[in-house]
Amino acid sequence: MSDSTIKAEQLVREFKKGPRAVDAIDLGVASGEIYGFLGPNGAGKSTTVHMLTTLLPPTSGTARVAGYDVLREGPQVRMRIGAALQEAALDPLLTGREHVRLQASLQALPRAERSQRADELLARVGLADAADRKVRGYSGGMKRRLDLALALVHRPQILFLDEPTTGLDVQSRTALWAEVGRLAREDGVTVFLTTQYLEEADVLADRVGIIDHGRIVAEGTPGALKAEVGRPTIEAIPADDGDLSRTAAILERFGELVTSSKGVAVRLDDGTSGLAEVVRALDAEGLQSEHLQLHQPSLDDVFLAKTGRSLEGAGDDEEEEERRGLAMEPAR
């Protein structure tokens, strides 16, 4: 049975004249799993992907992809992986079909199979109609889909996606998620996905690793990570401001009161199973709510708990440093 796992131990990457972009991370991805690597801009996500895909040698530590060492067995790793990196990396002067055929040729697919594979992949990513147009006429979403098709040409066991939906509209993003989910579910492809979007990690990933300043600060299933930092909160804004204290007295029966800027909020002792009881209790006292909302802990709450910062807006300065490091000559 083929090995479609990813394993990294104490992986480090230093760039010249800069801090450690990746600082001794350990991670493991099982076969057929979708692993979400979540972090702000400049956290070290892309650098990690570059090392795991053999594009950048680690400064120290080890990584094995599909059972092969990324440093010593690079060709074997590359045969078994596909990658759609942060840049769409397309030649604007070639058509979509020419890209796929070129990729098929470079991946040493038999000549007889190349056209068929091109047709199949272009149809699968919804580019059949645009296949013979030059890429410079493609939208951002179309380029990303073509990029994914190119990564799949040689039927890789492991797929690396580096921020695949950045800059895409909602429709394109949803379509890409559906395809990634299908690849893992039906084709058994192991997917290593980096993202800065909480929702993407939450929806897609079986397990999530959260990285900040080059270190993994949390790892686990999205549910387990969120449960770790807290239970869900219910927030009620009474229709009548005068009912605030009565509302607070009702809600206090179900958990610990927490700060709310607009009304009353309580962290539910029994999780979401207590929600129906809350609604019944408010109704029994004749209290009408203008607004009643359940807040589940988010991965941002996890990030906040681990780092003291919110994921959104974090890392803008670090992104520039990481990008500069990847563009320069790699340190030896």
Add this chain to the structure above:
Amino acid sequence: MRTLRQPANVVAPLLFPMLLLAVNSGGLAAETNLSGFPTNSFVAFALAVPFIQGALFATMNAGTDLARDIQTGFLNRLSLTPMRGIALLAGQLGGVVVLGLVQTTVYLAVGLAVGVHIESGVAGVLVLFAFALLVALGFGALGTFAALRTGSGEAVQSLFPAFFVFLFISSMNIPRNLIETSWFRDLATANPVSYLLECVRSLIITGWDGEALALGFGIAAAIAVAALALSTWALRVRMARS
């Protein structure tokens, strides 16, 4: 394919050298009256220049295309295939060499059309093609080296004026033995571009000049070998993979 889909990359190396040839032939034709000038036809003398000028365009084309591949991440995509690094380089230089063939054909055709006689005959034309391809390969490899080291199209393009200086401080417009200004003559003698020009010129004007051919081919080969070695090394550093 990509080279041919960028008309500016194909037309400019053909048009610009011909324009310069026309201007110089008109303005410097009186040089043929100098005692010791090797030919009565200044066009025949100056026809060697487009061949070397075209090589500069080869540098730019190969270099800027590769720099763009690096900047867009296309090189990373190619790096993830089983393709060996040297094959990536060969692919980049393939287009340049084909363009070099086209350029040589056009320059010769224009020269013949305006009455230039190729003294070395058909065999000399074949040798000329071989030389032009070697020069295109060498200068193209210089461009790829610059691209791989800098990853910047702008940096590659900044080489153009530098190479042009080499072209002008040579025997481009006058034979070295007729240059009266001693410092200019010394620099032209030390400049390898002079020998590339003189190699082409010997096939057109003289016929078979063993020394000119040996020096021209030797220097072109040395440039090609050095540039290819540097490019291969730079590619290995750039890709930095096992």
